[in-house]
Amino acid sequence: MKNNIVHGTWLIAHRARLCLLFTKTAHAASGSFSIPIGDETKSRVAINTDLGNFVSHAFSAIILVAGLATFAYIILGGVTWIMAGGDKGKLEEAKSRITNGIIGLAIVASSWAIYLLIDYFFGIGIAG
Numbered sequence: 001m002k003n004n005i006v007h008g009t010w011l012i013a014h015r016a017r018l019c020l021l022f023t024k025t026a027h028a029a030s031g032s033f034s035i036p037i038g039d040e041t042k043s044r045v046a047i048n049t050d051l052g053n054f055v056s057h058a059f060s061a062i063i064l065v066a067g068l069a070t071f072a073y074i075i076l077g078g079v080t081w082i083m084a085g086g087d088k089g090k091l092e093e094a095k096s097r098i099t100n101g102i103i104g105l106a107i108v109a110s111s112w113a114i115y116l117l118i119d120y121f122f123g124i125g126i127a128g
């Protein structure tokens with residue numbers, strides 16, 4: 001019983017703090033609504049404050065996924081090669097997968113290099 005009273009008191013106090021927070025924010029600027037976020041919260045949460053940060057993070061994520069996918073494709077080609085068991089058709093398929101994986105990896109690396117060159121020459125500053 002005592003635990004329910006403590007929990008209920010905490011819940012009422014928490015809701016009162018939220019109401020005060022929202023009413024203070026709503027009255028601060030008429031016609032707008034914002035929730036104040038402290039510096040500590042901003043450093044912990046990935047908030048993209050401008051387009052440059054968004055592009056930089058998105059491109060980095062795409063390059064990471066593409067690199068991992070091409071690496072996995074090369075590994076799959078190696079496993080296919082091992083499992084071929086002397087079958088010439090499967091061996092050619094494995095060679096083709098490995099070759100395509102290496103070409104894909106070269107494309108990913110060159111796109112990253114082009115991205116860095118554009119950032120360097122134009123001074124955009126999106127590569128961090």
